[in-house]
Amino acid sequence: LAEVSELEKASNAKVDEASFKGGSIEVTGLNMAYGPLDVLKGIDLRVAPATVTCIIGPSGSGKSTLLRCLNRLVEPKGGDILLDGASILAMKPETLRRRVGMVFQHFNLFPDHTALENVMLSLTKIKGLARDVAEKLASARLDDVGLASRAHYRPSRLSGGQQQRVAIARALAMEPEVILFDEVTSALDPELVKGVLNLMADLGRRGMTMVIVTHEMGFARRVADQVVFMDEGRVVEAGPPDAIFDAPQSPRLKRFLAEVL
Ligand code: ADP
Ligand code: MG
Numbered sequence: 001l002a003e004v005s006e007l008e009k010a011s012n013a014k015v016d017e018a019s020f021k022g023g024s025i026e027v028t029g030l031n032m033a034y035g036p037l038d039v040l041k042g043i044d045l046r047v048a049p050a051t052v053t054c055i056i057g058p059s060g061s062g063k064s065t066l067l068r069c070l071n072r073l074v075e076p077k078g079g080d081i082l083l084d085g086a087s088i089l090a091m092k093p094e095t096l097r098r099r100v101g102m103v104f105q106h107f108n109l110f111p112d113h114t115a116l117e118n119v120m121l122s123l124t125k126i127k128g129l130a131r132d133v134a135e136k137l138a139s140a141r142l143d144d145v146g147l148a149s150r151a152h153y154r155p156s157r158l159s160g161g162q163q164q165r166v167a168i169a170r171a172l173a174m175e176p177e178v179i180l181f182d183e184v185t186s187a188l189d190p191e192l193v194k195g196v197l198n199l200m201a202d203l204g205r206r207g208m209t210m211v212i213v214t215h216e217m218g219f220a221r222r223v224a225d226q227v228v229f230m231d232e233g234r235v236v237e238a239g240p241p242d243a244i245f246d247a248p249q250s251p252r253l254k255r256f257l258a259e260v261l
Helices: 002-016 063-070 093-099 115-125 131-144 160-173 190-205 217-223 241-246 251-260
Strands: 025-034 037-047 052-056 078-083 100-103 178-182 209-213 226-231 234-239
Touching: 025 063, 037 063, 037 226, 037 234, 052 063, 052 217, 063 178, 063 209, 093 100, 100 160, 115 131, 115 160, 131 160, 160 178, 160 190, 190 209, 190 217, 217 241, 226 241, 226 251, 234 241, 234 251
Parallel strands: 052 209, 052 226, 100 178, 178 209
Antiparallel strands: 025 037, 025 078, 226 234
16 A cells, blocks of 8 residues: 555656756758858758657767757858747847757766766856755756765766756756757666666656657657658658658658668
8 A cells, every 4th residue: 555655756756846847949951051051051040849759860960069050059051040930039048048058978977976066066157046945946856867965976976867967957957948869878788878868768758858869769659749760961751750660751751760770
């Protein structure tokens, strides 16, 4: 009986969890170059609120550059990006980074700070919250990613998967409308990949808008509302997972899938 009520509590907790206010993104005619090298060549992309978009494609096709444009870690050469209908090119970078979170392949945690402090830092530094408020929020976000018991560990004492969860908690703490993920499981030991993917799937179910660059085709098929195939700086094909994986149209996507599946 005690067990049953514990289970019930756990499932109620899930239902009670606040869902996110997922934002929309609309990219039109986006161009980006590194010096003379044209990397994005007229990207059009729509991401509806509270949906998961997975971006796939060969190395060097411009996937990371597209994500970097979405929160202006790099500046596009032309085109526009709307967040909830407003151009991000007219926004202050600090405002944008608060509204659009990003998680990287290498977690970029501060090694000399605990998990809790890593999540708190952006709250005190970027959001300007008082320490005690930041600490409460940061604890709650670590709890969300299943790491309440590791709050006072430094990154070096956490597994790669746990470090990636801290990075996700840090992104969540800013209460973004969109989170961008760039190959966040690529550096993880195989046995740690599933936990991080499950956490991302869970965020998707709770209504977070997510744009995910990934090599995990099974995950893309299972979780994505939309799969986008990029090659040589262009969106070659985009659609629901069934269409992309079971009925690819272009020779390039067919070739890519034959190589990775
Ligand atoms: P992907 O993430 O799909 O592997 P990237 O967006 O990282 O692709 O890279 C797209 C192209 O831009 C590649 O040809 C890459 O070599 C080039 N590139 C990426 N970052 C830089 C940079 N900082 N400076 C110059 N060229 C870059
Ligand atoms: Mg990349």
